[in-house]
Amino acid sequence: MTDVTAPGLAGAATRPRGRASSLTRTRVRSAWAFIAPALVVLVLVAGWPLARTIWFSFTDADLNNLSDYTFIGFENYLANYDGEWLGLLTDPDWWRSVWNTLWFTLVSVSIETVLGIVVALILNAHFPGRGIMRAVILIPWAIPTVVSAKMWNWMLHDQFGVINDMLLRLGIIAAPITWTANPDTALWTVVMVDVWKTTPFMALLILAALQMLPQDIYEAAKVDGVHPMRVFFRVTLPLIKPALLVAVIFRALDALRVFDLIYVLTANSKDTMSMSVFARQQLVEFQEVGLGSAASTLIFLIIALLVAATLVAGRVRLGEETR
Amino acid sequence: MAEVALRNIQKSFGGAKVIHGVDLEIRDGEFVVFVGPSGCGKSTLLRLIAGLEDITEGDLFIDGERVNDWAPAKRRIAMVFQSYALYPHMSVYDNMAFGLELAKASRSEIDARVREAARLLQIDDLLDRKPRQLSGGQRQRVAIGRAIVRDPKVFLFDEPLSNLDAALRVQTRIEIAKLHADTRATMIYVTHDQVEAMTLADRIVVLNKGRIEQVGTPLELYHRPANLFVAGFIGSPQMNFVPVEAVSAGSDHIEVRLPGGQTLPVPVHPEGTRTGEALTLGIRPDHLQVREDGPFRGRIELVEQLGENHLLYVAADGLRLTARETGDSRHRAGDVVSLAATGESCHLFRGSGEALPLTVPRGDRTTPPQSRTA
Ligand SMILES: Nc1ncnc2c1ncn2[C@@H]1O[C@H](COP(=O)(O)OP(=O)(O)O)[C@@H](O)[C@H]1O
Ligand SMILES: [Mg+2]
Numbered sequence: 001m002t003d004v005t006a007p008g009l010a011g012a013a014t015r016p017r018g019r020a021s022s023l024t025r026t027r028v029r030s031a032w033a034f035i036a037p038a039l040v041v042l043v044l045v046a047g048w049p050l051a052r053t054i055w056f057s058f059t060d061a062d063l064n065n066l067s068d069y070t071f072i073g074f075e076n077y078l079a080n081y082d083g084e085w086l087g088l089l090t091d092p093d094w095w096r097s098v099w100n101t102l103w104f105t106l107v108s109v110s111i112e113t114v115l116g117i118v119v120a121l122i123l124n125a126h127f128p129g130r131g132i133m134r135a136v137i138l139i140p141w142a143i144p145t146v147v148s149a150k151m152w153n154w155m156l157h158d159q160f161g162v163i164n165d166m167l168l169r170l171g172i173i174a175a176p177i178t179w180t181a182n183p184d185t186a187l188w189t190v191v192m193v194d195v196w197k198t199t200p201f202m203a204l205l206i207l208a209a210l211q212m213l214p215q216d217i218y219e220a221a222k223v224d225g226v227h228p229m230r231v232f233f234r235v236t237l238p239l240i241k242p243a244l245l246v247a248v249i250f251r252a253l254d255a256l257r258v259f260d261l262i263y264v265l266t267a268n269s270k271d272t273m274s275m276s277v278f279a280r281q282q283l284v285e286f287q288e289v290g291l292g293s294a295a296s297t298l299i300f301l302i303i304a305l306l307v308a309a310t311l312v313a314g315r316v317r318l319g320e321e322t323r
Numbered sequence: 324m325a326e327v328a329l330r331n332i333q334k335s336f337g338g339a340k341v342i343h344g345v346d347l348e349i350r351d352g353e354f355v356v357f358v359g360p361s362g363c364g365k366s367t368l369l370r371l372i373a374g375l376e377d378i379t380e381g382d383l384f385i386d387g388e389r390v391n392d393w394a395p396a397k398r399r400i401a402m403v404f405q406s407y408a409l410y411p412h413m414s415v416y417d418n419m420a421f422g423l424e425l426a427k428a429s430r431s432e433i434d435a436r437v438r439e440a441a442r443l444l445q446i447d448d449l450l451d452r453k454p455r456q457l458s459g460g461q462r463q464r465v466a467i468g469r470a471i472v473r474d475p476k477v478f479l480f481d482e483p484l485s486n487l488d489a490a491l492r493v494q495t496r497i498e499i500a501k502l503h504a505d506t507r508a509t510m511i512y513v514t515h516d517q518v519e520a521m522t523l524a525d526r527i528v529v530l531n532k533g534r535i536e537q538v539g540t541p542l543e544l545y546h547r548p549a550n551l552f553v554a555g556f557i558g559s560p561q562m563n564f565v566p567v568e569a570v571s572a573g574s575d576h577i578e579v580r581l582p583g584g585q586t587l588p589v590p591v592h593p594e595g596t597r598t599g600e601a602l603t604l605g606i607r608p609d610h611l612q613v614r615e616d617g618p619f620r621g622r623i624e625l626v627e628q629l630g631e632n633h634l635l636y637v638a639a640d641g642l643r644l645t646a647r648e649t650g651d652s653r654h655r656a657g658d659v660v661s662l663a664a665t666g667e668s669c670h671l672f673r674g675s676g677e678a679l680p681l682t683v684p685r686g687d688r689t690t691p692p693q694s695r696t697a
Contacts, residue, residue, distance in 0.1 A: 216408035219375050224422025224473065225396020234421070238412045 050300065056293035063287035076294035088294050096270060097278035098302070100187060104262075104274065105255035108194045113248055115195065116202025121232075123203065124210045134207075141200040149264035152193045156180060156265075183271040190262055190272050194255070202247055209243030210236070249310055256303050275299045325386040325399075325476035325509055326351050327372065333380035334367055334533075341367050343533045344381065352507040358520040359530035359556070365513040368530070369479050372511065373402050385476060398477075401470035405482040407462045409454040409469075415441075416450040419469045433472075440468040443505075444498075460491045467502070480512040484519065496522060517557055521545070529553050546685035551676040554605050560634060560645045562670070563611065565604040565619075569596050575682040577671060579604060582640040585618040589666040591679035602679075605670035608634065611646035613654070617661030619644055626652050637662060 057076055061069035078087040088094050123134055140148065155162050156179040164176040179189045213236065221231045237244075259276035266272040268281055279299060283292030327349040334342035342364050349355050357365045370376045372383060374395035383391055390398050409418050419437045441447040444464040454462055463483060470478055483499070484492045500523055503510055514520055520527050521541040529536040529544065529552070536556075537549040548554035554562045567579040570586055572593035578586050579602060589604070596602070611619075613635070621639025633652040637644045637660060646662055654660060671679045 214406070214408070214411075216404050216406045217410055220402070220404060220408040220410075220469075221422070222375065223373055223395045223400065223402045224469075225394070226422060235410055235412075 053293045053296050053300075056289050057297045059290050059293075061289035061293070063283065063289050066289065069290070072290070076290045077298075088291060088298065093270060093273070094278060094295065094298075097273045097275050100272060101256060101258065101274040101276075104187060104191060104194070104258060105252055108191045108198070109248060109251045109255055111191070111195050112199050112202045112251060113244070115199045116206050116247070117244075119199060119203035120206035120210055123207050134204075137200045137203065139200075140197045141204075143197075145197065145260045146264055148197055149193065149261050152196075153180070153265055156189060180266045180272075181269070186266055186269060186271045190265055193265065194258070194261055197261070198251065198254075202251060205247040205250075206240060206244060209240040212243075213239055245314055249307070252310075253303065253307065256306065257299070275302070326384070327477055327509060327511070328384040329368075329372075329381070330384070331381040332368070332371060332378060332383060334364075334371055334376065335379045341533050342371070342379075345533075345535055347528060347535065347538065349509060349511065352509055354503050354510045354512065354523060354525045355528060356512045356514060356520040356524035356526075357528050357530055358514055358517055359536075361515055363530045364533040365515070365530055366481050367533075369402075369481050369511060369513050372477070373400055373479055374398055375402075399473075399475050400477045400479055401473045401475035402479040402481065403463075403466045403470050403483045405485055407454070407466040407486075409462060409465055411454055414451050414453060415446060415457070415465050415468075418454065418465055419472050422469065422473055436472045436474075437468075440471040443471065443502075444468050459487050460495060463487060463495060464498075467499070471502070471506075476509065478508055478510040480510065482514055483512075484514070485516070492519075499523065517559060521557070527557075529556060531556075547678070547681060548605075548670065549678055551603060551605070551672045551678075554670060554672070554678070558607055560608050560647065563606045563608065563642075563644045564672075565606065565642060565644075567602050567604045567671075569593075569598055569600045569602055571598060572596050576666070577602075577679070579671070581618050582642065583618050583620065587618070587664075587666050587669070589669050589671050590682045591671050592682055594679055596673070596679070601674055603672040605672060606644075606664045606668065608645040608647040610664045610668035611644060611662045612648065612664070613646065613660050614663035615661060617663030619662040620659065621662075623654055623656050623658045623660060625656055626654060628652060635660070 056069075058071055058073060059069040060072050060075075074087075076088060078085065078089045080086070119137065123130060123137070143151075154160070156164075158164060158176045158178040158181070161176075161179075163179070164173070167173045168176065177185060179185050217235060218231065221235065226234075257276055258274050259280070262272050262274050262277055263280070268277065268285070273281075275295065276299065279292050279295040281292075282288045282295055286292075327347075329345050329347040329349075332342060332345045333340065345368060347355075357368060359365055367376065371378050374390070374393060378391050382389055385398055385400075410421065413421060416437055419440060420433050423433045423436065437450075438447065441450055444467060446461060446464050446468060449457060449461060449465075454465065457465065463486075466483070480499070484495055487495060496519060499512075503523075512519075512523060524541055526538060526540055527544055528538050531552050537544060537553045539547075541557075544553055544557045548557060548562075551564070555564070565582065567581055567587075570578045570580050572578070573588075575592065576588045576590045577593050577596055578588050580586050581604070587604075619637070619639040619642070621637045621642075621644070623635055623637050624643075625634075625636040627634040627636075628651060632647050632649050635646045635648070635652065635654060637646065639662065644662060667683055670681075673679065
């Protein structure tokens with residue numbers, strides 16, 4: 001800079017910006033370098049099967065011969081033959097499974113959240129043997145779902161099950177209940193087993209959040225004589241809300257894809273069939289790869305929409321908080 | 324406002340005894356400071372008074388009523404925590420109002436009280452902010468404000484200034500002193516900082532290892548420390564301790580032999596001190612002067628010039644003595660000097676650490692130390 005024509009201020013203002021942008025560019029480059037392997041793996045193990053599933057959903061592929069199929073457009077979803085509407089979107093069984101899944105998700109996650117909070121609060125209290133209790137409570141979560149579902153299947157067996165036996169002896173019921181076969185109890189039974197299995201997971205996530213909370217504010221509330229229930233709703237709950245939301249989203253995603261628990265407990269019963277069980281039935285039992293893929297694609301879309309809605313709702317609420 | 328009385332208060336955590344029988348009467352409207360080294364049980368004692376810990380043994384009275392088994396809320400105390408303990412998700416206003424909302428106070432009354440406290444603490448324009456949007460000093464004010472709105476019988480402070488920077492600490496200290504002057508509420512204040520204790524307290528309670536070493540006004544503790552621990556803890560820089568030997572005891576003084584061989588008469592009651600008994604002589608740095616014929620001769624290790632005065636660290640007779648004189652120092656590190664003190668400015672402690680009672684009054688009733696040695 002021998003010919004100083006520009007005012008010093010302008011030079012000072014432009015130079016740091018130029019330097020910062022090159023620094024930013026380097027940072028962005030190394031960020032991409034770091035996430036590239038993860039992206040590649042994701043594309044290979046998730047993107048490719050997903051793309052293939054979506055592609056198959058527009059074909060009439062059959063499980064017997066996957067290489068021989070023709071493109072049929074949206075006919076798996078919706079088609080009109082001689083004035084009659086056909087396809088997945090008109091199938092009452094499909095909509096039944098969607099409804100079952102949403103109901104199961106809503107009810108089970110709600111119960112698990114409430115119970116999880118209660119258990120976490122108990123585990124967060126200081127009492128002897130707390131460490132052991134924390135380990136013990138994890139057992140249902142540690143058992144593989146298929147195993148615990150089978151176990152519950154036996155316990156819930158209408159003739160030989162221990163649960164009917166106990167209830168009969170206690171005089172609570174007069175006749176054995178066919179828990180998993182009766183349409184009135186089947187879905188509730190599934191929910192109960194899921195709650196048994198998953199509450200520990202919720203409890204542990206919430207417990208982690210509780211242990212991050214500062215202790216002094218509880219002492220301050222105690223000195224100020226604030227009722228414990230009020231402290232819970234006005235202090236604890238708002239402070240663990242972010243962690244709670246994450247836990248609920250995790251659980252809801254799991255619940256929307258529920259398969260093994262329902263399949264082992266009630267097989268292909270329409271009363272409890274979830275979206276995933278429906279898709280499996282189409283794909284494997286009926287060998288209708290096209291229809292099954294269409295169902296899988298719809299599952300993907302439904303879950304994606306729900307996640308997007310949750311994230312948007314969460315962001316809106318966060319935005320309000322910082323203001 | 325209330326009196327607080329502690330009778331033989333003891334506290335154990337599991338098997339570990341932390342408070343060993345504390346007796347203390349705190350008067351209505353008094354500002355009492357618990358001071359002592361870290362881990363001596365100051366916070367524990369405060370939390371026992373607050374009701375955040377159970378009292379293992381002994382009785383606690385507030386306003387004449389035994390409150391051992393009362394919940395903290397019922398004791399009508401307010402506590403300001405070292406960490407501020409603000410609710411992070413609530414506005415400043417809500418932080419102050421939260422503890423009131425169930426206390427049968429109407430909404431408008433709560434509002435009036437919060438705004439009054441905020442005005443007093445000059446945080447009225449911060450009422451909508453969240454704690455994380457405040458500086459440390461502002462947070463501390465909110466914490467104090469939350470205590471004020473409750474209109475408690477007793478204010479409890481647990482090292483409220485220790486997270487603030489030096490300038491803010493002085494400023495907030497002055498404000499707490501003003502708060503006490505304005506409200507005349509009973510206040511119990513915990514600190515490990517003896518300057519805070521000296522400046523704020525009506526009376527200081529010096530604690531050590533879960534026991535009270537001495538209770539008294541700041542100047543009583545400074546001029547008449549009951550034992551070696553208090554003598555060493557109160558006053559900065561620390562009092563110099565010199566091992567000496569009793570040569571002879573009169574009715575109102577003891578003659579002691581200094582490490583250099585000279586003798587010095589100290590005006591204390593001998594209380595059965597035997598000739599030849601090993602004692603400890605205590606001399607405050609202000610009372611050691613550079614003098615040609617001084618009995619402590621040694622080399623200056625370090626000179627600290629502080630402007631209004633200076634500190635000399637002198638290695639003499641195997642001792643390390645600190646002297647403070649006014650103005651700038653003529654000396655440099657490495658110079659050899661002699662230090663002297665008058666017997667009237669010294670303290671004598673027996674082997675048990677206990678001070679021998681002074682026969683000449685000290686402090687406000689005598690002339691300042693500097694003019695006496697001149
Ligand atoms: N909840 C507790 N459980 C066990 N020991 C404790 C507990 N609280 C304090 N102590 C012990 O009591 C002693 C005094 O602690 P404290 O009152 O916090 O000291 P300080 O004077 O520094 O405030 C320390 O030795 C500390 O380890
Ligand atoms: Mg402490």
